[in-house]
Amino acid sequence: MPTFQAFYVTENADKTFSNQIIERSTDDLPAGEVLIRVKYSSLNYKDALSSIGNRGVTRNFPHTPGIDAAGIIEESSSDEFSVGEQVVVTGFDLGMNTAGGFGQYIRVPARWVVKLPRGLRLKESMIFGTAGLTAALCIDKLLQNELTSDKGKVIVTGATGGVGTMTVMILAKLGFHVVGVTGKPEGEVFLLNLGAKEVISREAVNDQSGKPMLKGIYAGCVDTVGGNMLATILKSMQYNGVVSICGLVQSPELPTSVFPFILRGVSMFGIDSSECDLEWRKKMWKNLAKKWKPKGIQNIIKIVTLKGLSKEIKKILKGGQVGRVVVRL
Template sequence: MGKLFRAVVVEEKENRYDITVKDRDLDSLPQGDLLIRVYYSSINYKDALSCTGNKGVTKNYPHTPGIDAAGVVEESNCEDFKKGDEVIVIGFDLGMNTSGGFAEYIRVPASWVVRRPENLTLRESMIYGTAGVTAALCVDKLISYGISKENGKIAVSGATGGVGLFSVAILHKLGFTVSAITGKISETEYLKSFGANEVIPRSDFEQQSPKALLKPQFAAAIDTLGGEVLVNIIKSINYSGAVAACGMAFSPNINLTVFPFILRGVSLLGVDSVEIKKHDIINKIAVIYKLENLDRFATEITLFDIPEAVNNILKGNARGRYLVKVS
């Protein structure tokens, strides 16, 4: 038997999924180039799905979720990393079908791993996590497309969630005027404290409209919700604007005509934060997209608090990010 370590284990039992903290054996980890001692992780919507048996995310149980991890290399079989290196792993198959970051150890391919940038601590990297990386990728894609602060307002849907909140804050830092769309209008002052210039009820965008185009309101948008919300946002984009789409918390389906694309020249930009190589965007987060007072984005919890946090996320009661202190 190898060394034991503490991990969250999700087990399938009679059509339910139990989340407990158990001892695991290092020998039970998959093969990989690097063994990493995990110090921090974070909880994302995909983790909540994995914790509750979504077979589209995780096929086999028992399983340790956690699509984010930050820690120190303990063993290395490659020249690029050595023992003692501080590293970050976000996305790829971590926490999906590969044992994830809700554990004191992970073993992963070197191609998944990013060396910690000088201006970003391990703890800060996990406050960002997949949500912050996704937000930065969305902002980066809009800027690369040609959207500037002079073009007009930028809409952000699902604004109180992790991706939404980071999108609001990063856009504000860069000088954009931000319209936060949320189902929690009671959080108006909270969103304004992160840089939202106005807060719009999500209900304004939830209903199907027979109109092919709506009054143009936004130069661009970052959408985390999908479904009818995304459809109505696309219909509300100014001429030659763009929408960066990265989520489906409302619905994975969209039903609209081609008119926004061929009459207003609107572009729909897909943003993937799973398979993309993350060295560039994480280094940009450490400099260009680095935010002050990062602790205000996150609630710090332990492995034992994960079941309650998952429940809050799935019920839509989460605010900002859950930072998991692993060891």
């Protein structure tokens, strides 16, 4: 069986974690109906956590992270897929407790695999990756609940991160007035270039007044942050405002009341791209390949090899990543 290179995280005797690039055999990979030769992956915050031994992401080490992978089928025992087909795998257990996309091969269950839709190249699919899929699911939920561009502003928190970047670009493509929130000095120019109409600081959405309600400003929101920022935005939603939430980088706590929901009819939806319905997942990938595909997505990426991953992992853990990091295998 083929040997291949993989980014390998190991636990040391002193309970610290280190990584190296090693040679592995496809015989070492877990069971699954589909063997995929990985061409591209991408770096997500969850990958960085796995790389430093976070047990909430990965229980057992040594391990190869990478929750995203795009490549070509090498072997298949599934009637759904044929050798040579281009495919995408994101989420499920990939890169968490199943050897992930930071290796040149993965073996996974067929139900995790989506055929690459027309209009999308393998590299482009990893510019989107889990971040783009999550953004698409968040936006689709807003649209399902009758949010339209004429109803008002849509605010996006964590706007320079992976999900935030993709959300800003897609919403701008769809004609929405996007307000991006960032704490990065370089974030304003970056977000305006993506299509945001306004950029505000984190402090502007960190209400400490204790008031149960604030002036209604936003018709929609995609929140990747949680905590008091989300609570502030909920108090600042217009009547019948719609909020999609998908992250908790500030806090999993939500210090709010029921007032936004019962006095202004605000709706809030949690989004999980890891285990979401397969048909919804396929629909979103088709949208990303066609009508939702922003122009200029090639301009927001940095491409690295396995050798460059360690540096980028340190950067994303410090909150310094802007845009998307694509890993070329």
